[in-house]
Amino acid sequence: MIGAWPELRQLKDKDLGLARDRLVEIMAEYQAYTGYKVKVIFDAHMVAGIGKSYHNHRVDVIYTRKNETADERIEKLVHELKRIDTTIHVATSDFTEQSLTFGSGALRKSARELLIExxxxxxxIDTEVQKTQKKRNSTKIPLTDEIAEIFEKWRRER
Known part of the structure; x- marks a missing residue:
């Protein structure tokens, strides 16, 4: 994704760590909105703490072990996680990896497709935020003191 998405590619040229962090943020929003469980796998080269896994924004972030590629780790995860009641999507633009994971029972998605999603x-998310703001604003009708007194008087008469 980092090499395929324009925003991340630009960040990578400045700082690979920032590009990785931004990808995790984007995937956290995606996970929260869609309800899908997301795992992000990074090749461990150029990273301290090889072979580590952790949660960041509720996203599983996995760095491969020494002499293990991200593709190999993805293939292992597909085999571990694949069950009849589980649908797995693997997002990669690597055609060989798409074929291998598809053959293992996962659905494939290109970097471009995931970017569009x-x-x-x-x-x-923006639409939901705007709706929420409109609901808040529509319940706060500005009233003059005179109108508020009239409404209060009507309320007490009941």
């Missing part, structure tokens, strides 16, 4: 998610 995350952009749609961002728009959906």
């Amino acid at each position: 995350t952009e749609t998610t961002e728009k959906g």
